[in-house]
Amino acid sequence: MADHQRIHPLVTDVEAPPPTRHPAPQASLVRSEKGDPGQHQVPLGHAVAAMPPALKPPKRRNCWCKCLCWTLSLLIVLLIIVGATAGILYLVFQPKLPKYSVDNLRISDLTLNFDLSLYARFNVRITAENPNKKIGIYYEKGSHLSVWYKNTNLCQGSIPRFYQGHQNRTVLNVALTGQNQYGRTLLEALQEQQQTGRIPLDLKIDVPVSIKLGKLKLKKVRVVGTCMLIVDSLSTNSLINIKASTCNFGVKL
Template identity: 50%
Template sequence: MSHHPKIHPLDDPEATPVHPTAPLVPRGASRSEHGDPTKDPLTQRPQRFVPLAPPRKKRRSCCYRCVCYTICLLLLLVVAVGATIGILYLVFKPRLPDYSINRLQLTQFVLNQDSSLSTAFNVTITAKNPNEKIGIYYEDGSKITVWYMEAKLSDGSLPKFYQGHGNTTVIYVEMTGQTQDASGLMATLTDQQQRTGNIPLRIRVNQPVRVKLGKLKLMELRFLVRCGVFVDSMTTNNVIKIQSSSCKFKLRL
């Protein structure tokens, strides 16, 4: 029985050596005189650093600040005025005047040939100033009118005078007027008097005044007085009987 010789592999000195897959020296542990060979300046682009924009500061414009200052000044002014009014109210304790129609006389009430109505009234008004520390100057430019429904019958003006503290003043006013196309108005007035026994009239007063607080004379104001008066008839040259009357008072700047 023949024996085959065993062949054992021998190292071939001419064979290509097999390099290990892992580097013998860790990458980056050695540097050549020309620098790191792993970093090729031709293949790698240098990183570009973009500077960050500085944070924007909140700037308030001049217009915005002016508006804020104006609002603050207005608020301070309102507070100051309110405090002043409150102090004056506590010191002087103002009260509204009181007005009443005491007497009404019709001196002329004629329907003319051209259908116009001529009228003339004498009115007696009582004005009361209930304030103990406030005086009232009745200035020029006042107006008083007498109305029946929507037709103005007469007008006039109140005299200029000063009404002191707690004073009651009786005012006599003469008024005249002429109403055009008054035939229908005359018929309506006569019919109402026969049916109801009274005639409703309205008296309006627009009076400029100035209020005096102690020695201080304030700016001009306006008293608006509205009086509803029911009379028994419209007979001339007689004192008309006032069945009822009521007045409302308003103050306007």
């Protein structure tokens, strides 16, 4: 019976489900900071979501901002330097405006011509005072003085060029001449005003001057102002009494 034993082949169950293949376990590689046992360990095999790069402003805008900042900074520094220099000069030299006064007025001629124009010639004596201890004044060419009755110019002239030293007082005799075409009307108005004994006249002054600080001569400025006079008469060839005089002056760059 043993010789006749049959060996049956291994029959596979067709209906059995296929065996499930499990992937081989992979070694989990980790990265950790040395010396920091509390640091979390992150598996290197896992994908880390990358952050999107930050948007950068255009380079042209950055250059413009830098240029603007440098320009403003330079202007501020220049203003500080100019202000400090002006303050030092003011403390050292203590500048003061020159003073002017009208001492007397004489009318040499006031004639009505055949063409009915009015010719006038005035002589004015003016005192110019420089009150500064460390500043000299150069009176330059181009000065203009004029005498007005209300809104009518009677005569005009100029003062000569000269240098006025520190704390100096200079007396100027200035001749003013002029001719007005509305002479008859103007002369009648002056004669009528003369009857009141108070004739208003304005002496307007515009003088270019240069300031001398030590040995330094600065740029020219203009001394401008008006002296409002009240005189008693307009008689020719006689000294006129000045009843009131008010002068106001300033500097014009």
